[in-house]
Amino acid sequence: MKKVDIIIIGAGPVGLFTVFEAGLLGLNCLLIDNLDKPGGQCAELYPDKPIYDIPGVPFQTGQEHVDALMEQIKPFKYELYLNERVDSLNEINEDNDNYWKVTTNENNQFISKNIFIAAGAGSFEPRRPPNIDEPDKFIDNGVSYAVRSIEKYDNKNVMIFGGGDSALDWTVELSKNAKSVTLIHRRDAFRGAQHTEKMMRELVKKNKIKLLTPYLIDSIKGNKKVEGVTLKNFETNEIESHEADELIFLFGLNKKLGPILEWGIDLNGKKISVNTENFQTSKPGIFAIGDINDYPGKLDLILSGFHETTLAVQEAYKRIYPGERVPFGYTTSNSKLHKKLGVKE
Ligand SMILES: Cc1cc2nc3c(=O)[nH]c(=O)nc-3n(C[C@H](O)[C@H](O)[C@H](O)COP(=O)(O)OP(=O)(O)OC[C@H]3O[C@@H](n4cnc5c(N)ncnc54)[C@H](O)[C@@H]3O)c2cc1C
Numbered sequence: 001m002k003k004v005d006i007i008i009i010g011a012g013p014v015g016l017f018t019v020f021e022a023g024l025l026g027l028n029c030l031l032i033d034n035l036d037k038p039g040g041q042c043a044e045l046y047p048d049k050p051i052y053d054i055p056g057v058p059f060q061t062g063q064e065h066v067d068a069l070m071e072q073i074k075p076f077k078y079e080l081y082l083n084e085r086v087d088s089l090n091e092i093n094e095d096n097d098n099y100w101k102v103t104t105n106e107n108n109q110f111i112s113k114n115i116f117i118a119a120g121a122g123s124f125e126p127r128r129p130p131n132i133d134e135p136d137k138f139i140d141n142g143v144s145y146a147v148r149s150i151e152k153y154d155n156k157n158v159m160i161f162g163g164g165d166s167a168l169d170w171t172v173e174l175s176k177n178a179k180s181v182t183l184i185h186r187r188d189a190f191r192g193a194q195h196t197e198k199m200m201r202e203l204v205k206k207n208k209i210k211l212l213t214p215y216l217i218d219s220i221k222g223n224k225k226v227e228g229v230t231l232k233n234f235e236t237n238e239i240e241s242h243e244a245d246e247l248i249f250l251f252g253l254n255k256k257l258g259p260i261l262e263w264g265i266d267l268n269g270k271k272i273s274v275n276t277e278n279f280q281t282s283k284p285g286i287f288a289i290g291d292i293n294d295y296p297g298k299l300d301l302i303l304s305g306f307h308e309t310t311l312a313v314q315e316a317y318k319r320i321y322p323g324e325r326v327p328f329g330y331t332t333s334n335s336k337l338h339k340k341l342g343v344k345e
Helices: 013-024 040-044 062-072 165-174 194-205 258-262 302-320 335-341
Strands: 002-009 029-032 078-081 086-094 097-104 109-117 123-126 157-161 180-184 210-212 215-221 228-233 239-243 246-249 253-256 271-273 286-288
Touching: 002 013, 002 097, 002 302, 013 029, 013 040, 013 062, 013 302, 029 109, 040 062, 086 109, 086 258, 109 302, 157 165, 165 180, 165 194, 180 215, 194 210, 215 239, 286 302
Parallel strands: 002 029, 002 109, 029 078, 109 286, 157 180, 157 246, 180 210
Antiparallel strands: 086 097, 097 109, 123 253, 215 228, 228 239
């Protein structure tokens, strides 16, 4: 089982900055996030919105902020596991020492003396199609909630469901390599960017793709593999049958605290209570930083999370090297960091 200095649950801004602060102390990290990209809320909920309260940075969009954090942690050793949710957290004894073991929904297991829960408001989970029993039984056999590889759709009959940016973007993109693309939405109005909607409607005019509105999925056809769907037409109430190889449901994401509630850590409502000296939870070695934690005066702001994790990594270091002085220093005079960055001193 892979052993690292710090396991970080959640690769939002606070999880990412943890890699930097840990790196300054020579600690290595492993980040796990349920999403298909790093950046948490900034990347998922407001990539194009400007943030004005990052100290020293007058203006940065959500995505620019994430890109800058990714650049900032480049000099340090870390691994990033995406599309994986941490489901369980258990205490184990190895080499006569206590460790925490995390297990993901992909059955990956990692151990560490320090777990940093930087899970924001919980893991982002795709919304399932309404009225369909167990759509997940077709996952990897014709049902997906995100596009992970474009090639998967080469020469396939693809149906995309949804009315937001993702549905429009992927309809336009997959029209280039799929055998056919049909976009299905419950009304003939879209919430996504106007220019992408325009591109989509141009493709409809040129018969490159098909648009079906106002329709809703009624059932998925097939046993082990998707063979098609039945759709309900809202205007006529008629049920129509269509063949398809791949169904992509892009109905947005729900935030779910989910497994974290079951880890036996002291909570205050849906947040994790912490000690503000080091942001440790009720369990030694488990820290909670960023939006997920709670203490008197807590503000759900990025800069609060940055402060919290800076103090938490100090405690993490002490847990790995008991009795040793934490090598605190300013980055302006940190020669190890300067060497990594190629800065001449
Ligand atoms: C529209 C909007 C505008 C905002 N504007 C500002 C602003 O101007 N300034 C500001 O400071 N803040 C702003 N915020 C708040 C800011 O985005 C949050 O404070 C910040 O994102 C918190 O960072 P985080 O790393 O704690 O959590 P998040 O960004 O929420 O990231 C948590 C990550 O953990 C993952 N995760 C959760 N559980 C698990 C699990 N079990 N396994 C694997 N992964 C898991 C999630 O998928 C997510 O990616 C704004 C928020 C919104 C929604």
